[in-house]
Amino acid sequence: MGELKWWQKTIVYQIYPKSFCDSNDDGIGDIAGIISKLDYLHDLGVGAIWLCPIYPSPLVDNGYDISDYCAIAPEYGTMEDMEKLISEADKRNIKIVMDLVFNHTSDKHKWFEEARSSKDNPKRDWYIWRDGKDDKSAPTNWRGIFGGSAWTLDETTGQYYLHTFTQAQPDLNWENPEVRKALYDVCRFWLDKGISGFRIDAIVYIKKPAVFEDLPVDGPDGLGNIAKADGCQDGILDFLHEWKDEIFAKYPDVFTVAETDGVKPEDYSKWIGENGVFDMSFDFSHIRLGFEDSYIWYKRNPWKLIDIRKCFTAAQEATKDSGWVPVFFENHDLPRCVNYFFPKGPDTDLAAKFIGTILLTMRGTPFIYQAQELGMTNIKWPSIKMYNDVSSIGQYDLAIKEGLSPKEAMQGVWKYSRDNARSPMTWNNGSHAGFSKGKPWLPLNDEYGKINVESELQDENSVLNYYKELIKLRNEHKALYDGDYEELLSYSPGIYAYARTAQDKSERIIVIMNTTAKIRGYKVPEIKGAQLLISNYGNREKTLLRSYEIRVYKVKQQ
Numbered sequence: 001m002g003e004l005k006w007w008q009k010t011i012v013y014q015i016y017p018k019s020f021c022d023s024n025d026d027g028i029g030d031i032a033g034i035i036s037k038l039d040y041l042h043d044l045g046v047g048a049i050w051l052c053p054i055y056p057s058p059l060v061d062n063g064y065d066i067s068d069y070c071a072i073a074p075e076y077g078t079m080e081d082m083e084k085l086i087s088e089a090d091k092r093n094i095k096i097v098m099d100l101v102f103n104h105t106s107d108k109h110k111w112f113e114e115a116r117s118s119k120d121n122p123k124r125d126w127y128i129w130r131d132g133k134d135d136k137s138a139p140t141n142w143r144g145i146f147g148g149s150a151w152t153l154d155e156t157t158g159q160y161y162l163h164t165f166t167q168a169q170p171d172l173n174w175e176n177p178e179v180r181k182a183l184y185d186v187c188r189f190w191l192d193k194g195i196s197g198f199r200i201d202a203i204v205y206i207k208k209p210a211v212f213e214d215l216p217v218d219g220p221d222g223l224g225n226i227a228k229a230d231g232c233q234d235g236i237l238d239f240l241h242e243w244k245d246e247i248f249a250k251y252p253d254v255f256t257v258a259e260t261d262g263v264k265p266e267d268y269s270k271w272i273g274e275n276g277v278f279d280m281s282f283d284f285s286h287i288r289l290g291f292e293d294s295y296i297w298y299k300r301n302p303w304k305l306i307d308i309r310k311c312f313t314a315a316q317e318a319t320k321d322s323g324w325v326p327v328f329f330e331n332h333d334l335p336r337c338v339n340y341f342f343p344k345g346p347d348t349d350l351a352a353k354f355i356g357t358i359l360l361t362m363r364g365t366p367f368i369y370q371a372q373e374l375g376m377t378n379i380k381w382p383s384i385k386m387y388n389d390v391s392s393i394g395q396y397d398l399a400i401k402e403g404l405s406p407k408e409a410m411q412g413v414w415k416y417s418r419d420n421a422r423s424p425m426t427w428n429n430g431s432h433a434g435f436s437k438g439k440p441w442l443p444l445n446d447e448y449g450k451i452n453v454e455s456e457l458q459d460e461n462s463v464l465n466y467y468k469e470l471i472k473l474r475n476e477h478k479a480l481y482d483g484d485y486e487e488l489l490s491y492s493p494g495i496y497a498y499a500r501t502a503q504d505k506s507e508r509i510i511v512i513m514n515t516t517a518k519i520r521g522y523k524v525p526e527i528k529g530a531q532l533l534i535s536n537y538g539n540r541e542k543t544l545l546r547s548y549e550i551r552v553y554k555v556k557q558q
Contacts, residue, residue, distance in 0.1 A: 007197065007255035007279065007365060008324055009481050010047030011471055012097065014369045016332045017054050017076055018062065019424045022436035029424070029435070031077035031085050040453065042092040044373065045471035049089065050097040050199050052332050054082070058108050060168035061146075061390055062422070064099075064201065065106040069186040086194045095196035097255075102183050103202045104169040111182075112170050119157050126179050127170050128162040128208065129154075141214045143223035147394025150226045164205045164226055166390055174206045174239050187247045197255040200278070204260050207236035218294045220401045225294045231262045237270060240277035255279045257326050257365075265318035273323035280326045280365065286311040287334060297395045297412030298404060305341060305515040309487070309496040316363055316485040327362045329355050330369035333391075335420040339378040343415070346517065346548050349375050352463045353536035354513065357550045360470040361511045363485040363500065368467070371425050374451050375463035378420040381443070384413060388442055392417040428454035461538070473533055477554070479507040488512075488524060495522050495545070499555075508555040509533070514545035521545070530555045 021033030031054065041049065053063035054076045063073070072079050086096050105112055114123040130139040130151070138151035139160055144167075151160040152167040162171045172179050187198070208230050215224025248256055260281040263271055272281050288295070289311070290303035315325050329337040338351040345351075352375030359366050381387065384396045384406075392413045399409035419442065426448035427434030433448040445451065456462035474480045483500035488510070497512040510527060514520045521544050530553040532541055537549050545551070 004482055005255070005279075006095075006253070007048065010095075010365065011045055011360075011474075012048045012050055012326070012365060012367045013041055013044070013046040014050045014052070014331060014367055016052045016370060016422055018052075018441060019422050019435075020370055021425060021427070022438065022440075025437040026075070027436050027438040027441045028075050030075065031072070031081040035081075035085050035088050038088055038092055038094065042094060044468060045475065046094060046368075048095040048097055048196065050367070051099060053099045053101060058106055058168065060106070060166055062388070064101050065104075065108075065166070065169045066101055067106040067108040067110075069183075070189050083193065090194070096194075097197040097199055097257075098190055098195050099201055100187070100198045101201040102172065103164060103205045104171045107168045107170055115170075116154050116156055116161070119159070125176050126173055128173050129157075129159045130162070130212065131158075132160055140212050140229070141217065141223050142226040142229055143219065143221065144226060146391050147221075147398055149223065162208075164202070164230060171205070171208075175208075180239070180242065184243065184246050191247075191251050191254060196253070197257070200256060200258040202261075203240070203258050204232045204236070204262055205230050206239060207233035209233055219296065219398060220403075221398065227262065232260075237277065244277045257281065265314040268315075268318040268323050272325075273319065276323065280324050282326055282328065283311070283315045285314070286329075287340075296398060297416045298399045298402065298409070306494055306496060308341075308515075309490075312358075312362065313485075313487045313490075313498075316487075320484065325364040326367050327359055327364040328367040328369070329359060330372045330421060331367070332369070332421055333418050334369075335416050335418075336376050336378045337372065338375060339415070339420075342548070348377055349463055350536055350548055351375075353466050354548055354550050356463070356467050356470055357511065357534065357536060357552060358513070360467075360474050361480055361500065361509070361552055362498075363483065366474075369421060371451075373464050373467040374426065374453065374456055376426070376445060376451055377447050378414065379417075379423050379443070379445050380414050381419075382410075384410065386443070387413065387417060387419050389418040389422070392419060426452040428452050466534075466536070469534060473552070477507060477509060477533075478502040478504075479509045483507070483509070489522060492522065494518070494520055497522070497524060499526075506557070508557060510553045510555055511550065512545070512553070513550035514548060517547045519544050519546055526555050527553050 018029050020029040021037050022029050023032035054072055055066045056068040056071050056073045057063045057065050072082050089096055111123055111126050114121050115127045138149050142150040144150040145165050150163055153160050163169050164171055215228055218224050256278045257280040258278045260271055261284050272278050286308045289307050290300045319325055337355045338348045342351040396409045396413055423442050423445045424435040424440045429449045429452050432440055433444050433452055456464035479500040479502040483502045486499045488497040488499055489495050494516040496515055499510045501508045533552045533554055535551040
C-alpha cells in the first residue's frame with residue numbers, strides 16, 4: 001500500500017464532551033476541561049481526538065440535533081476556547097477531528113424554521129415534505145431509528161416532514177444543490193480553523209428512494225424500519241463523490257471516517273480506498289451480531305464471541321489491497337464492551353484487556369472511547385425515568401407495546417442503552433469522581449471508586465497501564481502498525497488467531513485468543529520459541545489457553 005498516512009499510524013481517542021471533564025463546575029463537561037486533560041491523552045499515546053458535537057443544540061439527541069453548524073454551544077465554551085484547544089493539542093502532536101451531522105439538522109435550526117414557515121418559502125425544499133394519505137395519516141408507515149413514526153405533521157402548512165431519527169431532527173434534502181453547497185461551506189469553515197478531519201454521522205441515509213412506499217411491518221407498532229427505505233440508496237455515491245471533489249480533495253492531509261451502517265465488506269471499494277469517497281468507514285458487523293435488520297433490543301438472537309472472527313476477517317480481506325478500517329469496540333452509541341461482548345463474565349479487567357489487545361493489534365486505526373482504557377462497565381439504573389437517551393426510551397416503549405413487563409423491558413435498556421457510555425469520565429475516587437465539583441448532568445457509574453484514572457495509574461496491573469503498554473508495543477513493532485493480516489486456525493470452534501506481517505517481511509507477530517470459558521489447546525508451530533510480548537494473564541505463560549486468554553507473540557524470522 002506504500003507509505004502510510006498519519007491517520008493510519010495514530011491512535012484516535014473519542015471524547016463525549018458533555019461527560020469528559022467539567023472546568024466550571026456546572027455539571028457539564030466543556031472544552032476547557034478537555035484542554036486540562038491533554039497531557040493525560042498525550043501520555044496515553046493518543047495522536048488524534050474525535051470530538052462528539054459541540055455545536056449549539058436543543059439537546060433532544062444530545063447534540064446530534066444541531067441548530068448552528070458554525071458556532072460553539074455556550075455550555076461547552078466559546079470559539080476562542082475551541083481555537084485554543086486546536087492550538088494546545090497541536091503543541092502535543094494531537095490532531096482534532098470533528099463530528100459532522102449532515103443527514104439532518106435540529107428543528108430549531110434557522111434553515112428549518114424558515115422552511116416550515118410557508119410552502120413557498122425559499123428554503124422549503126431544503127427539507128422533505130409530503131402530504132398525508134387520503135385518511136390524513138402519515139405518508140408511509142416508516143418507523144424512525146429511535147422509534148415512532150418517521151413523519152411529523154407540521155400544523156402550520158398541513159404537510160408532514162421526514163425525520164430518520166427524532167421529530168426534532170428533520171432530514172435535509174440532498175437533492176437540492178443549495179443544501180449541498182451550504183454543507184460544503186460548513187466543512188471549509190472548520191478546516192480553515194485548523195482541524196484535521198471529520199467523523200461523519202449517519203451518512204447512509206442522505207439519499208431517499210425515488211418513490212415513497214409502505215414497508216413490511218416488522219414490529220407491534222405496525223411500522224417498518226426506515227433504514228430499509230432510505231439506507232444506502234442507489235445514487236448516494238454520486239452525492240458523496242461531489243462532496244469529495246469539492247472539499248476533501250482540496251485538503252489532502254485531512255482524513256474522513258464515516259458511519260456507514262449497512263455497507264457490506266464486498267462494497268467497501270466503492271466507499272473507501274483509492275476509488276472510494278472516504279478514507280475509512282466504521283464496520284458494525286461485530287456490533288450487530290445476533291440482531292436482525294430491525295435492531296430491536298429485546299429480539300437479539302444467540303451468538304458466540306468467536307463470531308467476531310468472521311466479521312474482522314471479512315473487513316480485512318475486503319481492504320487488503322486498497323482501503324483502511326477503523327478498529328473499535330465502543331463509541332457514544334454503544335454500551336461498554338466488557339458487558340456487551342462478555343455478558344456472563346469473566347472478570348471485567350480480564351475482558352477489558354482481551355478487547356484492548358485485539359483493538360491495538362488489528363490492522364487499521366484504533367479508536368478508543370473515553371474510559372474504555374479504564375475497563376469501564378455498564379450502568380444499571382432501576383427505572384427508565386432515570387435515563388436520558390432517547391433511543392433507550394424508544395426501545396423500552398416498543399418492548400412494552402410488545403407485551404413485555406417493565407422489568408423485562410429494562411433488561412434491554414441495561415444491556416444496550418447509550419447512557420452506558422455517556423456517564424461521566426471518572427478521574428479519581430473523590431467527590432463526583434473528579435469530573436466536576438457540581439452535580440454531574442448524568443449520574444456516575446457506581447464503580448468509579450476503583451475504576452478511575454488516578455487509581456489505575458498507581459496499579460501496575462490495571463487496565464489503563466495495560467493499554468499504555470499495548471500502545472507502546474504498537475508503536476515499536478512495524479508489523480502491528482503497517483503489517484498485513486492473515487487469519488490462522490480458521491477451523492477452530494473457539495480459537496481466534498491471526499498473524500501480522502510487516503510489508504517488508506522484517507517482522508511477524510501472531511495474536512492468539514481463547515474466545516470461550518473453557519481451557520483450550522491449539523497448534524501453531526510458529527509459536528515454538530517465539531517471544532511472548534503481552535497477555536491479559538500477564539507473563540505467566542501456560543501450554544494451554546486459559547479462559548478468555550489472549551496472547552501476542554513475536555515470531556523468530558528466518
